[in-house]
Amino acid sequence: MPANLPPEYYEAESKYKKAVTPQEKVAALEKLISTIPKHKGTDKLRADFRKRLSKLRDESIKKKKSGKGDLYAVERQGAAQVALAGFANSGKSSLISVLTNAHPVVADFPMSTVMPLSGMMPFEDIQFQLVDLPPIGNESTDGWVSGILRGANVLMLVVDMEEDADVQTELLLDQLKGWNISPKPFIIAGNKSDLADNKRQEEFIGKYEALYPVVLSSALKKEGIGELRKAVFDSSRIIRVYSKEPGKKPDMDSPFTLPFGSNVLKLAEIIHKDFFKNLKYACIWGSGKFDGQRVQKDYILHDRDIV
The missing domain is CATH 3.10.20.30 (Beta-grasp domain)
Known part of the structure; x- marks a missing residue:
């Protein structure tokens, strides 16, 4: 690293590291390059950053020109991508709204989620990308939903604790197996736990906690949210x-x-x-x-x- 870089460089470098979307990265990198003094000692650094900038711009153009096949693609951002899978009215959208700054359509009727929607979930000093998906079991969307689940780093299975959470979990696991989704970290989020019977919840945890992290939560009362964030970090296996x-x-x-x-x-x-x-x-x-x-x-x- 060349010596005598101005304070503005380090400030711009910090913003570049925090940039998430391609547009943010391009803007931050342009600013970073503008802070580097022009002299022989910085030629290599400037050339390297210009190469990165060119690559980022090319990738953005390719994405804009891509066809229908990429309509449902979700570009991976943050420390890891976490896809939420569950049946209708399990509370996925409510949960992702509480965990992130995303604003999915939250409704008490089935199929209110029709497109993938991502939001960034903060955990201490890093962020994870959470992706809300249409409910499992809809033939019109299952094709591309399975593709996103397959590409995610971590899967969060959201089940409604007010209903038969055991049956929901087994059906979700069977569906994932049927899609040949390779083994990867799972988290079971038992949502609506504030409305469920305590004994049934204890039995549910006892059955699954040896296999997967199980976190009871309530999106409505914002209970278990901190535990879910920690479970995402632990399951992502990053440092x-x-x-x-x-x-x-x-x-x-x-x-x-x-x-x-x-x-x-x-x-x-x-x-x-x-x-x-x-x-x-x-x-x-x-x-x-x-x-x-x-x-x-x-x-x-x-x-x-x-x-």
């Missing part, structure tokens, strides 16, 4: 890693997210191609034996490490 330049404070506002089990070299690859090529070692604060410990590039990182 947060914070960057620190020598002699400066770490950037604790914009962590990098990596798959569980990633090493220092993987982080370097994400940050910048020059880091990846030239990396010899790194210093770790967090999971090391002591703060600032020098580690090799194959060192396995942990959640909340500072590098």
